[in-house]
Amino acid sequence: MDAESTIIGIDLGTTNSLVAVCDAAGPRIIASPAGERMLPSVVRYGDDGRVEAIGTQARQDAEKYPQHTLASIKRLMGRGAGDATDDLPLLGYRVVDGPNNTARVAIGEQLISPQEVSAAILRELKHWAEAAFGHTVRDAVITVPAYFDDAQRQATRDAARLAGLDARRIVNEPTAAALAYGIGIGSAGTPQTIAVYDLGGGTFDISILRLIPPDETNTDTAHFFQVLATAGDTHLGGDDIDTAIVRLLLDEMNIQPTPTGRQQLRNLAEHAKISLSDSPKTTIASEIEHESGRLSINRTLTRDEAEALAAPLITRSGECCTRALRDAKLTPAQIDRVVLVGGATRMPMVRQHVGEVFEMNPYTALDPDEVVALGASVQGTVLSGKSDALLLDVLPLSLGLETAGGAVAKLIIRNSTVPARATEMFSTSVDNQTAIKLNVLQGEREMAENCRSLGIFNLTGMPPMPAGIPQLEVEFLVDANGVLNVSAVERRSGAKATTQIVPNHGLTRDEVSRMEAEALTHARDDMTRHRVVDLIANSTLDVKWIEDRLAKLGDDVAPAYRAELEVLLTTLRGMVEAGERNWRSVDADVFYKAKETLDHASIRLHEQSIVRTLRKDD
Ligand code: ADP
Ligand code: MG
Numbered sequence: 001m002d003a004e005s006t007i008i009g010i011d012l013g014t015t016n017s018l019v020a021v022c023d024a025a026g027p028r029i030i031a032s033p034a035g036e037r038m039l040p041s042v043v044r045y046g047d048d049g050r051v052e053a054i055g056t057q058a059r060q061d062a063e064k065y066p067q068h069t070l071a072s073i074k075r076l077m078g079r080g081a082g083d084a085t086d087d088l089p090l091l092g093y094r095v096v097d098g099p100n101n102t103a104r105v106a107i108g109e110q111l112i113s114p115q116e117v118s119a120a121i122l123r124e125l126k127h128w129a130e131a132a133f134g135h136t137v138r139d140a141v142i143t144v145p146a147y148f149d150d151a152q153r154q155a156t157r158d159a160a161r162l163a164g165l166d167a168r169r170i171v172n173e174p175t176a177a178a179l180a181y182g183i184g185i186g187s188a189g190t191p192q193t194i195a196v197y198d199l200g201g202g203t204f205d206i207s208i209l210r211l212i213p214p215d216e217t218n219t220d221t222a223h224f225f226q227v228l229a230t231a232g233d234t235h236l237g238g239d240d241i242d243t244a245i246v247r248l249l250l251d252e253m254n255i256q257p258t259p260t261g262r263q264q265l266r267n268l269a270e271h272a273k274i275s276l277s278d279s280p281k282t283t284i285a286s287e288i289e290h291e292s293g294r295l296s297i298n299r300t301l302t303r304d305e306a307e308a309l310a311a312p313l314i315t316r317s318g319e320c321c322t323r324a325l326r327d328a329k330l331t332p333a334q335i336d337r338v339v340l341v342g343g344a345t346r347m348p349m350v351r352q353h354v355g356e357v358f359e360m361n362p363y364t365a366l367d368p369d370e371v372v373a374l375g376a377s378v379q380g381t382v383l384s385g386k387s388d389a390l391l392l393d394v395l396p397l398s399l400g401l402e403t404a405g406g407a408v409a410k411l412i413i414r415n416s417t418v419p420a421r422a423t424e425m426f427s428t429s430v431d432n433q434t435a436i437k438l439n440v441l442q443g444e445r446e447m448a449e450n451c452r453s454l455g456i457f458n459l460t461g462m463p464p465m466p467a468g469i470p471q472l473e474v475e476f477l478v479d480a481n482g483v484l485n486v487s488a489v490e491r492r493s494g495a496k497a498t499t500q501i502v503p504n505h506g507l508t509r510d511e512v513s514r515m516e517a518e519a520l521t522h523a524r525d526d527m528t529r530h531r532v533v534d535l536i537a538n539s540t541l542d543v544k545w546i547e548d549r550l551a552k553l554g555d556d557v558a559p560a561y562r563a564e565l566e567v568l569l570t571t572l573r574g575m576v577e578a579g580e581r582n583w584r585s586v587d588a589d590v591f592y593k594a595k596e597t598l599d600h601a602s603i604r605l606h607e608q609s610i611v612r613t614l615r616k617d618d
Helices: 056-060 113-131 148-164 175-180 239-252 261-275 302-327 347-357 371-383 509-521 523-556 559-581 586-600 603-617
Strands: 007-013 016-023 026-029 042-045 051-054 069-070 092-098 103-107 108-114 139-144 166-172 192-199 203-213 224-233 281-290 293-302 338-340 399-402 408-412 420-426 434-442 452-459 472-480 484-490 496-501
Touching: 007 175, 007 371, 016 371, 026 092, 026 371, 026 472, 042 056, 042 113, 051 113, 056 069, 103 434, 108 338, 113 139, 113 148, 113 603, 139 148, 139 175, 139 371, 148 166, 166 175, 166 371, 175 192, 175 203, 175 224, 175 338, 175 371, 192 302, 192 347, 203 302, 224 302, 224 484, 239 261, 239 293, 239 302, 239 509, 261 281, 261 603, 281 371, 302 347, 338 347, 338 371, 408 420, 408 472, 434 484, 434 496, 452 484, 452 496, 509 523, 523 559, 523 586, 559 586, 559 603
Parallel strands: 007 139, 139 166, 192 338
Antiparallel strands: 007 016, 016 026, 042 051, 042 069, 092 103, 103 108, 192 203, 203 224, 281 293, 399 408, 399 434, 420 472, 434 452, 472 484, 484 496
16 A cells, blocks of 8 residues: 555544544554554643643543543534534533634633644544554545535535645545445445434434445446435433433432542443443442542442433434434335444444334444444545455355364355355254354364454353253344344244354455465365364264263163173274374274264164153153
C-alpha cells in the first residue's frame, strides 16, 4: 500500500471515534500506538485555546475540568447555538453564538468552533493510521448520520480539511454499516432492504435503506443505497442507562455527591452495565465522595435490575423502528436484514427487542462499535478502485468444525456458491460434559491446527450425559452476503447456541492460494492422520462401552467369551495409546481392522445387555 492511494475510513462519533483501513485482507480497525481501538471523542483545551488532552485521558479527567473538556461536539457540528438548545443542558461547557449563526465553544477568552474540535479528533486518528502504515495519509472517507443536513456535512468536510485530510466522500453511517457486511459490493446483486439499528452513547438512529444494484449501464462496483426512512431520538442512548443506574444508586445511598463523586458513580454505572452484557450479575464496590465525606457502596446489580431500568428506553427505540417502517411503507417481513450498530446494542435485551420488532435475528458478526468505521474503509477501497482484491462472492475455502482429537469436520466445501447450508450431527467424547466448545474453522487441511480458526463459542447448559449420548446438531448457513450463521442445538436437552462470523474478513487471495497449495502437499498425511484421530475417538467410546457392560453383566458373561473380548480390548487399547502418542506409529488399516473385530465380537454382549435391561423392566 502506498501513500498515494490509501483511503482510510473514519467513524467520527458523538461518543467514540475510530479509524479503519481496507486492503486485500478486508477491512480492519487501526489501533493507536498504545493499542487503543477506539478514541473517546473528547478534547480538553487550555485557557489559551490549545489542546491539552484528547481521548481517554481527556475523558478520565472530565470532571476535574468540566469547563474545558469538550465531549459530544458532534451535536454542534454545522449548527447554531440556537438550534442546539435541546442539547445544551447535556454539554458541560459554554456554547455561544458565533458568526453566521454557528455555534462556538467559549473557553476562557477563546472561541473554538466545533469543526476545530472535530479536527483535533480526526488529526489524532490520522496519526494512528500514519503510525501504523509508516507513511502519511491524506485521503479519508468520513461517516455522518443519515439525517445530517448539508451544513452538518459541510462542517464535517471542513473539519477534515483542518486536520489535513481530504474527505473523499462523506458516507451515511448506516450505509457504511451495510458495506462492512459486504452488502452492496461485489456482484451478488439482488435488491435488498436493510434496517440499520444504531444505539450509541447518546443518540439512537434507525435507518431503512434500499440497495439498488448497478444495472448494465452503470458499471460502478459500488451499489447505490437509497435511504427510505430514518427515525430516531437524539437524546436516547447507552448513557441514559448509566444515568438511570446512577439515580438508583443515589436513591439508595441518600447522599449529595460532589462532581468527582458523580463522575465516579457514572463510571461505576457504565462499567456495571457493560459487565451485565456478558454476565447475569455484577458487583459495584467503591467509595463515593459526597458533600460531607465519603460513603462506601457495595452492591450486587443483576441483569434483571438493569434491564428493568433500560426497558422504557429500549421500548422507545422500538417505537422509532415501527415509525420508520411505517414511513417507508414496509412491514417487518419486507426487511431482508437488520444490522446492529453502536456499543449499546451489545446488551442482550436490545438484541432481543430488535429481533422481536423486525421478526428476525439481526446481524451481529461484526463488533457493533467498529462496524461503521470498517464500512467507511470499504468505501475507501471502492473509491480507490481496489475492491476487486476483496473476496466477496465465493467461499474460497471450506468451512468446518473441530472434532474430537483435533480433526476437522467440513460442513461447507470450498468454492460453494452462496447462499449455502449444511447440517451435521456431533456428540461428546467425555462423560458428563455440560458444555461443548465449538471451534469454527476455515481451510482445506484435515487437522484444526492447520486451519484458520474463525471463532470459538460455547454451547452450555447440557445436563450431564455419558459420552456419545448427546445429539448435537450443528447448522452452517452462509447467506447471500457471505455471512456465516452457525447454530448448535443439543436435541435431548434443547440447549442451544448461535454465533455469526464473516469468514472472508482477514483473508487474502494469496493466503487462499497458499492454503490450497499446502493442502495438496499434505493431502496423504492429512488423510491418514484424520483417519487415525477419528479411530482413536470412536475406539475410545467402544472400549469404554464394552468395559462398562462387562462390569455390569459380571458372571452372566461366559468366561471364554469374556477372555476373547479382553484380548481384543487389550489390542485396541494399545492402538489408541500408540496413536495418541504418535499418529504415525500406527497403521490406520490395522487399527480399523482391530476396531471392526472388536465391534463384531461384541455384538453378543450388546444382545445380552439388552435382554438384561428388558428383564429388569418386567
Ligand atoms: P457513539 O456512536 O455515540 O459514538 P458508541 O457506538 O461508541 O457511541 O456507543 C457507546 C455506548 O455503548 C456507551 O453508552 C457505552 O457504555 C455502550 N457500550 C459499550 N460497550 C457496551 C457493552 N458491552 N454493553 C452495553 N453497552 C455498551
Ligand atoms: Mg456511532
